[in-house]
Amino acid sequence: MGLNIQDLKISSREFIDRGPLEDRHANDLENEAPGLLIDGVPDEAVELAIICHDPDAPLPDGFTHWTLYGIPADVTELSPDADADYRPGPNDFGGTGYGGPQPPEGHGPHNYYFWVYALSSKVEGAPSRREFLDKYADAIVEQNRTVGVYER
Numbered sequence: 078m079g080l081n082i083q084d085l086k087i088s089s090r091e092f093i094d095r096g097p098l099e100d101r102h103a104n105d106l107e108n109e110a111p112g113l114l115i116d117g118v119p120d121e122a123v124e125l126a127i128i129c130h131d132p133d134a135p136l137p138d139g140f141t142h143w144t145l146y147g148i149p150a151d152v153t154e155l156s157p158d159a160d161a162d163y164r165p166g167p168n169d170f171g172g173t174g175y176g177g178p179q180p181p182e183g184h185g186p187h188n189y190y191f192w193v194y195a196l197s198s199k200v201e202g203a204p205s206r207r208e209f210l211d212k213y214a215d216a217i218v219e220q221n222r223t224v225g226v227y228e229r
Contacts, residue, residue: 084117084119084219085115085116085117085118085119085193085195085219085220085221086114086115086116086117086221087113087114087115087191087192087193087221087222087223088113088114088116088223089111089112089113089114089191089223089225090112090114091111091112092111092223092225094223094224095188095224095226096225096226097225097226097227097228098111098177098178098189098225098226098227102177102178102225102227103177103178103179103227104142104170104176104177104178104179105179106177108175108176108177109157109177110143110155110157110158110159110160110175110177111157111191111225112154112155112156112157113127113154113155113159113191113193113223114153114154115152115153115154115155115193116153118150118151118195118219119195119218119219121197121218122150122195122196122197122218122219123150123196123197123198123199124146124147124148124149124150124196124198124199124200125148125149125150125152125193125194125195125196126144126145126146126148126193126194126196126200126209126213127143127144127145127148127155127159127191127192127193127194128141128143128144128145128190128191128192128194128206128209129141129142129143129175129189129190129191129192130142130189130190130192130206131178131180131187131188131189131190132188132190133180133184133185133186133187133188134180134187135181135184136169138207140169141167141168141169141205141206142168142169142170142175142176142177142178142189143165143168143174143175143176143191144165144166144167144168144203144204144205144206144209145159145160145163145164145165145166145174145175146163146164146165146166146200146202146203146204146209147163147164147199147200148163150195159175160173160174160175164200164203165203166203166204166205166206166209167203167204167205173203178225178227180227180228180229181229182229183229184228184229185228186226186227186228187226187227187228188224188225188226189224189225189226189227190222190223190224191222191223191224191225192220192221192222193220193221193222194213194217194219194220195217195218195219195220196213196216196217196218197216197217197218198213198216200213
């Protein structure tokens with residue numbers, strides 16, 4: 078059976094899908110994570126994970142802005158301070174937790190994919206985005222994303 082991508086939803090009150098992210102979310106400004114809404118989590122999920130990734134970054138694997146683990150499957154809303162409530166993992170800025178958009182000046186609009194993963198097993202530790210995808214691919218019951226756009 079293929080991956081179900083029909084029920085799980087992720088959205089935000091702060092931006093519409095494919096709409097602009099506000100400056101307050103930018104890494105070099107207020108660096109405030111957008112609040113996220115989650116709906117339609119499958120019954121077999123035991124945990125959720127969030128990853129924010131910029132595939133438009135001029136790097137071979139894009140740029141990871143946020144990894145967040147240890148989110149109970151019944152959570153329906155993440156506040157901007159979700160890093161304090163759950164287990165933040167590494168970002169490509171060299172730190173942990175949310176690191177907002179910071180595309181190169183004049184590079185054009187970048188798409189920031191906020192992924193939610195519903196998992197059949199709990200994530201151990203705080204893996205990088207690549208480590209998470211490699212190790213937990215078989216535990217992903219369902220996934221979905223919403224995309225915010227940011228440009229300098």
